[in-house]
Amino acid sequence: xxxxxxxxxxxxxxxxxxxxxxxxxxFIKDITGGIGFDPEVQALNSRLLEISRMLQSPMALDDRPExxxxxxxxxxxxxxxxxxxxxxxxxxxxxxxERQEIISQIIKKNPAFKPPADYRPPRLQx
Amino acid sequence: xxxxxxxxxxxxxxxxxxxxxxxxxxxxEEYEDIMEDMRQEGGKHGALVNVVIPRPNPNGEPSPGVxxxxxxxxxxxxxxxxxxxxxxxxxxxxxxxxxxxxxxxFAQGEYEG
Numbered sequence: 517x518x519x520x521x522x523x524x525x526x527x528x529x530x531x532x533x534x535x536x537x538x539x540x541x542x543f544i545k546d547i548t549g550g551i552g553f554d555p556e557v558q559a560l561n562s563r564l565l566e567i568s569r570m571l572q573s574p575m576a577l578d579d580r581p582e583x584x585x586x587x588x589x590x591x592x593x594x595x596x597x598x599x600x601x602x603x604x605x606x607x608x609x610x611x612x613x614e615r616q617e618i619i620s621q622i623i624k625k626n627p628a629f630k631p632p633a634d635y636r637p638p639r640l641q642x
Numbered sequence: 643x644x645x646x647x648x649x650x651x652x653x654x655x656x657x658x659x660x661x662x663x664x665x666x667x668x669x670x671e672e673y674e675d676i677m678e679d680m681r682q683e684g685g686k687h688g689a690l691v692n693v694v695i696p697r698p699n700p701n702g703e704p705s706p707g708v709x710x711x712x713x714x715x716x717x718x719x720x721x722x723x724x725x726x727x728x729x730x731x732x733x734x735x736x737x738x739x740x741x742x743x744x745x746x747x748f749a750q751g752e753y754e755g
Contacts, residue, residue, distance in 0.1 A: 527679045530732035555651045555741065562659055569660075588695045602722045 560622050565617045571608065651668065652692075656684075656721045657743035658711040661733040667697045676711075679733070684713040687727055688720015696753050705751025714742060 537577050585603075593599045619640055658680075667673055669723035677695060684690050692714040696707035715721040721742065747753075 525675065525678070526674070527682060528734040529679060529683050558739075558741055561739065564662060565739070580704065584701075584703055 557625050560618050564618050567611050571611055651742050652718050652722050653745045654715050654718055654721050654741045655743040655745050655748045656713045656724050659739045659743050660712055660736050661738045662709050664698050664708055680708060680711055687724035689716040691716050
């Protein structure tokens, strides 16, 4: 046993180093249109993942304490008297909107991108 | 004849996302562990100059860049190797995304975006 006294700790990095994204040869890059290699698309993709994760996690979307938040808008109720514009609801709306916009941008850069099933293309403005 | 794997955007600063959750960063001991893991792993690919892991504000206010890990290398080559090697690897079960980060923003302590 070497180095007694030194706390032996397992790194959180996974052991296998053989799983990183494969670097494709140039001719394949041409076929795929360089998908995944365009840093802009990469950034959009990573933000998209981030948003998806936030939307799926049960944690509060805005954890600022009561005093630090900006004032709430007037409540809006549905036909059953249930308030619909709660903080949670508004935060989700905001993330969903950003998500749709990011998907639109990715499609613009990479027409081969397959959007998630719940993606609705934005309506074209007149 | 430069090898450009990531377009022209390679910098000396590499940013890891999706590796950490906010909770990971709240505990001091855990934070030190994570810092050590990052130093060790990052040092395998090149000469590390600086490692920055933003922490959440204790008062609960949002603070920029929480959840990201910034690895600054002495040269672009090191950062490039690290980016290639670390992108897609798993850290604590999370699949890590590694991208280059603008040097000027990093130098100014801007960690958002």
